[in-house]
Amino acid sequence: MAVYTDVAADELADFLKQYDLGELLSYKGIAEGVENSNFLLHTSKGAFILTLYEKRVAKNDLPFFLALMTHLAEHGINCPLPVKARDGEALRELAGRPAAIITFLEGMWPRRPNVAHCAGVGEALAKMHLAGANFAIKRANALSVSGWRPLFEAASNRADEVQPGLRDFLAAELDHLSNGVWPSNLPEGVIHADLFNDNVFFLGDKLSGIIDFTFACNDMLSYDVAICLNAWCFEPDHSFNVTKARAFLNAYGRARKLTTAEEAALPLLARGAAIRFLLTRLVDWLNVPPGALVKPKDPLEYVRKLRFHQSVTSVRDYGLMPSGLVT
Ligand SMILES: Nc1ncnc2c1ncn2[C@@H]1O[C@H](COP(=O)(O)OP(=O)(O)OP(=O)(O)O)[C@@H](O)[C@H]1O
Ligand SMILES: N[C@@H](CCO)C(=O)O
Numbered sequence: 001m002a003v004y005t006d007v008a009a010d011e012l013a014d015f016l017k018q019y020d021l022g023e024l025l026s027y028k029g030i031a032e033g034v035e036n037s038n039f040l041l042h043t044s045k046g047a048f049i050l051t052l053y054e055k056r057v058a059k060n061d062l063p064f065f066l067a068l069m070t071h072l073a074e075h076g077i078n079c080p081l082p083v084k085a086r087d088g089e090a091l092r093e094l095a096g097r098p099a100a101i102i103t104f105l106e107g108m109w110p111r112r113p114n115v116a117h118c119a120g121v122g123e124a125l126a127k128m129h130l131a132g133a134n135f136a137i138k139r140a141n142a143l144s145v146s147g148w149r150p151l152f153e154a155a156s157n158r159a160d161e162v163q164p165g166l167r168d169f170l171a172a173e174l175d176h177l178s179n180g181v182w183p184s185n186l187p188e189g190v191i192h193a194d195l196f197n198d199n200v201f202f203l204g205d206k207l208s209g210i211i212d213f214t215f216a217c218n219d220m221l222s223y224d225v226a227i228c229l230n231a232w233c234f235e236p237d238h239s240f241n242v243t244k245a246r247a248f249l250n251a252y253g254r255a256r257k258l259t260t261a262e263e264a265a266l267p268l269l270a271r272g273a274a275i276r277f278l279l280t281r282l283v284d285w286l287n288v289p290p291g292a293l294v295k296p297k298d299p300l301e302y303v304r305k306l307r308f309h310q311s312v313t314s315v316r317d318y319g320l321m322p323s324g325l326v327t
Contacts, residue, residue, distance in 0.1 A: 003029035004289060005037045005052045005095050012041075012050075015094050018085040019101065021045050032198060034284060034294055035214060037097070040104075047104040048083060052097040056280075057214055059098050062091050064139045065213045066100060068132070068190065075131035077124075078209035080105050107201025107208035118232050118244040120207035121200055122251030125192070125228060128210065129221045129256055132190030141193065141217040143276050145182050148174055151279035158286050163300055166282075173275055173306065182272065183220065183265045191224035192216055196231040222262040225252060226269035229318060230277065230305050238304035246319030263320060267312040274309055278302035 006029075007015075013024050022044030030038040030049075037052040053062060066082040073081050080102035082090035090100050110117045141147070152170055159167040192199075193215035201208045233245040252258070281299035288296055315322055 003031070003037045003039075004054050004294070005097050007037075007039065007050075007052070007095050011095065012039075015092070015099075016041075016043065018087070018092065019083065020086060021048065021083070021101070031295070033212070034297060035212075041101070049080065049102050049104055050094075050099065051102065052094060052099050053214070054097065057098070058142075061139055062098055062100070064137050065216060066090050067137055068135060068213055068216055069102070071135045072128060072131050077128050077131050078105070079213070080209075080211055105201055105209040105211060107203050109198045109201055111197075112236075113197050113232055113244070114205070115244055115247045116205040117197070117200075117202060117207075118248040119251040120202065120205070121195065121228060121232055122248040122253075123255050124200070124207050124210060125195060125224060126252045126255035128192060129189055129224070135190050139217045141191075141219040141223075143193070143215065143280070144219060144223075145178055145272065148275060148279055149178065151283055155279065155282045155286055159282060162282065162285060163303065166303070169303065170275070170279070170282075173271070173310075177268075177272055177275065181268060183261075183268065186220040186222050186262050186265060187259065188218060189221050190216060191219045191221060191227075193219065193224060193227060195224065195228055220262075220265075220269070221256070222258060222265060223269050223273065225249070225258070225262075226266060226273040227277075229266070229270050230273050230302070233318075234305055234308075238301055238308075240305075240308050240317075242317070242319045249318060249320050260322070263315045263322060266315050266318060267309055270309040270312070270318075271306060274302050274306035278306060 012027060016024050025042045027039050027041045030040055035056060036054045039050040041048045041050050069079050069082055072079050083101040084090045092099050152174055156167050159170060194212060199212040200210055228248060229245055232248055233241050235241055278299050281297045284296045285299050
């Protein structure tokens, strides 16, 4: 997370009077992340995370995110729980923003994910997909194919400032993906949609929990798999690590087997996932709010990843035999 909206100490102390969380002992803004404003709170009852929801989050979607965390936690997924105020409501307002407090999760996100981390996230993702199966509330994915062109249009005029030729590269890829090739009949359910390494906590090599459900929605489960291939299976030099991908996909498959159609669609889904993060990063890169405590993420990392997926001809390139057999 980041800090776009500041909160004064007396304002926060007043806000906390609505909860049974004891006295505010200390708080600080969290510089990590790019989407919302986040604060680590220490009260006499323990540590908590306060989130002020910013730009990309629609207020109407917040009940979905908060109820989903509760649902997943009740179905065996270790994730933060929304903290209800005395009136029973978790969603409130602070400093003019929608705000919620969630429980603090122990662990560290891996700065350099290894093969064991990738296997851990594969298993956790599949278990999350299974746990989400009977979640009743629905939320469409605002950042699927139809959401990409508006992002492109918001950034296209200045894209070549970031890399010469980027505008045409993006335009061609968008034309390809929005030309009827995007799958529409794969198994769907609740997806996390942003399960990057900074959203998965580990204690040693053991996964201890998943955070940040602010992009969660209903979409193809295999699109979530494709997002993780992008987020977890490339090296810092942006080369693809097939060993990590195989570990991730095999661990996912042991908990929830991908169908043949899902496997076949992975290269295309991975291209879509790459352009989605390329575009949001590009928009953010070109529009850092003055004074915000945030480090925008590099859009060009996703140009390299997208080029890799464009070169993929079969799921073999991701470490899977087309039948799903381990290579
Ligand atoms: N429940 C939690 N327990 C412990 N730490 C947390 C929790 N929620 C958030 N954090 C801390 O805040 C950081 C940012 O949180 P988060 O990823 O939710 O923010 P974001 O702005 O939505 O970021 P992103 O760029 O990943 O979308 C995390 O990396 C972690 O350090
Ligand atoms: N995980 C995203 C940022 C939050 O949406 C990225 O790395 O671009």
